[in-house]
Amino acid sequence: xxxxxxxxxxxxxxxxxxxxxxxxxxxxGDYGPGGGxxxxxxxxxxxxLYALVYGLGNALKVLPPRATYACGALGVALYLGVGxxxxxxGGNFLDYDVLAHDPTHGQHYGIIGVELGVLVTVFGVxxxxxxxxxxxxxxxx
Amino acid sequence: xxxxxxxxxxxxxxxxxxSGHYTPLLLGFGVGSCVLVVYIAARMEVVDQExxxxxxxGRFFSYLPWLMKEIFVANxxxxxVILDPKLPISPRIVVFxxxxxxxxxxxxxxxxxxxxxxxxxTGVAGHEFEIHALRAADLETDEQxxxxxxxxxxxxxxxxxxx
Amino acid sequence: MxxxxxxxxxxxxxxxxxxxxxxxxxxxxxLAVNTFGTKTVLLIAAIGFLTERPEFLDLALVxxxxxxxxxxxxxxFFEYGDLGLTRRIQREAE
Amino acid sequence: xxLAFDVLIWGSLGLGLFFMLVGTIGxxxxxxxxxxxxxxxxxxxxxxxxxxxxxxxxxxEEMVPGHTSxxxxxxxLVLVYAFLLFTSPIATHALARAGLAGGVEPWTNDAEExx
Numbered sequence: 001x002x003x004x005x006x007x008x009x010x011x012x013x014x015x016x017x018x019x020x021x022x023x024x025x026x027x028x029g030d031y032g033p034g035g036g037x038x039x040x041x042x043x044x045x046x047x048x049l050y051a052l053v054y055g056l057g058n059a060l061k062v063l064p065p066r067a068t069y070a071c072g073a074l075g076v077a078l079y080l081g082v083g084x085x086x087x088x089x090g091g092n093f094l095d096y097d098v099l100a101h102d103p104t105h106g107q108h109y110g111i112i113g114v115e116l117g118v119l120v121t122v123f124g125v126x127x128x129x130x131x132x133x134x135x136x137x138x139x140x141x
Numbered sequence: 142x143x144x145x146x147x148x149x150x151x152x153x154x155x156x157x158x159x160s161g162h163y164t165p166l167l168l169g170f171g172v173g174s175c176v177l178v179v180y181i182a183a184r185m186e187v188v189d190q191e192x193x194x195x196x197x198x199g200r201f202f203s204y205l206p207w208l209m210k211e212i213f214v215a216n217x218x219x220x221x222v223i224l225d226p227k228l229p230i231s232p233r234i235v236v237f238x239x240x241x242x243x244x245x246x247x248x249x250x251x252x253x254x255x256x257x258x259x260x261x262x263t264g265v266a267g268h269e270f271e272i273h274a275l276r277a278a279d280l281e282t283d284e285q286x287x288x289x290x291x292x293x294x295x296x297x298x299x300x301x302x303x304x
Numbered sequence: 305m306x307x308x309x310x311x312x313x314x315x316x317x318x319x320x321x322x323x324x325x326x327x328x329x330x331x332x333x334x335l336a337v338n339t340f341g342t343k344t345v346l347l348i349a350a351i352g353f354l355t356e357r358p359e360f361l362d363l364a365l366v367x368x369x370x371x372x373x374x375x376x377x378x379x380x381f382f383e384y385g386d387l388g389l390t391r392r393i394q395r396e397a398e
Numbered sequence: 399x400x401l402a403f404d405v406l407i408w409g410s411l412g413l414g415l416f417f418m419l420v421g422t423i424g425x426x427x428x429x430x431x432x433x434x435x436x437x438x439x440x441x442x443x444x445x446x447x448x449x450x451x452x453x454x455x456x457x458x459e460e461m462v463p464g465h466t467s468x469x470x471x472x473x474x475l476v477l478v479y480a481f482l483l484f485t486s487p488i489a490t491h492a493l494a495r496a497g498l499a500g501g502v503e504p505w506t507n508d509a510e511e512x513x
Binding site: 158159161212213216219220223224228230231232233234251252253255256258259260261262263264273275 | 416417420421423424427428430432433435436437439440443444467469470473474477483486487488490491494495498504505506507
Binding site: 306315323330332338345346349353364376382383 | 407411414415419422423426431435441442445446474475478486488489492493499
């Protein structure tokens with residue numbers, strides 16, 4: 001008999017909303033407190049909750065360590081990519097103004113791209129750190 | 142599949158209430174975010190009867206006012222106990238019988254018990270609810286019976302019988 | 305009026321910290337830290353209103369979330385000595 | 399109108415602080431973890447509830463109706479309370495269960511009462 005009913009049902013209902021809240025924080029960085037770093041942490045927190053309630057095994061099935069490594073690298077690539085695109089378009093590194101005809105829009109798109117990179121990297125590294133800690137056992141059981 | 146769409150719609154509603162900025166760009170991000178979250182939720186296998194309990198939502202919200210009233214009454218009771226210089230408590234652990242048939246119903250009942258100060262669910266096994274009570278006298282009231290009946294009603298509606 | 309609210313919350317936070325210091329078991333401390341967290345959430349909200357910046361409520365929500373997950377994580381560690389394992393679910397899978 | 403609103407706001411905030419402080423006193427006075435959990439629950443339910451209700455009333459009084467931030471603030475207050483109501487019993491239950499699993503015996507005064 002599984003007596004973790006309360007935790008399991010609670011986590012099930014909560015997790016999608018936490019994930020969406022993270023993405024809300026991500027995309028509303030312009031208007032309130034928020035941005036890539038915080039969003040990445042909240043997004044990772046949803047996975048941590050999942051791993052705590054359903055066990056590390058299930059979490060590893062949903063998001064294998066290879067995927068977290070990939071996330072860590074992909075985010076940095078995205079960040080650099082935005083930088084190189086601006087250079088290719090004739091500006092300086094991360095000079096967003098050249099991304100669109102109107103510098104304000106250019107700034108906007110550039111920042112969205114860079115913040116997305118931050119989100120992906122922070123998320124990947126956070127989950128990776130959790131996996132590393134969760135795999136360890138306490139010495140005095 | 143229907144549940145996944147339902148979850149998506151609920152999440153998009155959540156996004157709209159949070160956002161407050163209705164430009165095409167942000168609405169587009171909202172749709173994208175909802176699709177991503179539903180995909181991850183599906184991978185986590187949390188999109189099911191328990192994870193997306195759309196069938197009980199309406200009944201749950203009609204149960205909520207009664208629960209809030211109970212919570213308030215119980216709070217006043219416990220406040221009196223705490224402020225009493227003699228601290229008149231007689232804590233003990235008892236076992237209740239809950240008539241809920243699904244884990245979702247059990248979770249609602251167990252959380253309702255915990256939310257009303259004076260009783261805490263310490264364990265659930267089938268129809269047995271292990272409860273730590275602050276004062277044994279509080280347990281023999283109609284409210285506890287009523288809470289069980291009302292939670293079961295939330296779980297399966299007034300007329301539906303458990304099959 | 306939010307000055308009064310903030311002051312009241314701070315007083316009860318201090319009292320909660322006292323319980324965290326007194327213990328005696330680890331569960332008492334976790335309990336104290338958990339209520340301390342709830343009060344922090346309310347403090348953030350009250351300070352948001354005090355400074356006329358209600359965007360602070362977003363932070364309050366995030367803090368409530370982290371507080372909850374943190375409590376669950378600490379309890380899990382003390383129950384199983386491990387963050388990754390769920391004994392019963394694991395046993396079911398086998 | 400304004401005065402009535404102010405009284406309501408003060409009343410809500412005051413009630414919230416009252417329940418919160420009583421809950422905290424309970425945490426200090428109660429004899430063991432399980433009984434303290436009952437007191438801690440008061441902070442999460444009514445203490446937070448009335449404080450946030452007071453803030454919501456303040457928002458209704460102060461903000462210009464129709465202005466967007468008016469709604470977003472109210473929505474967030476409701477969300478914070480919903481989140482607290484949702485997670486508080488789960489955390490309390492987890493704490494009680496971990497305590498029992500960890501071998502902390504519940505305190506009783508049955509012996510004193512002679513039952």
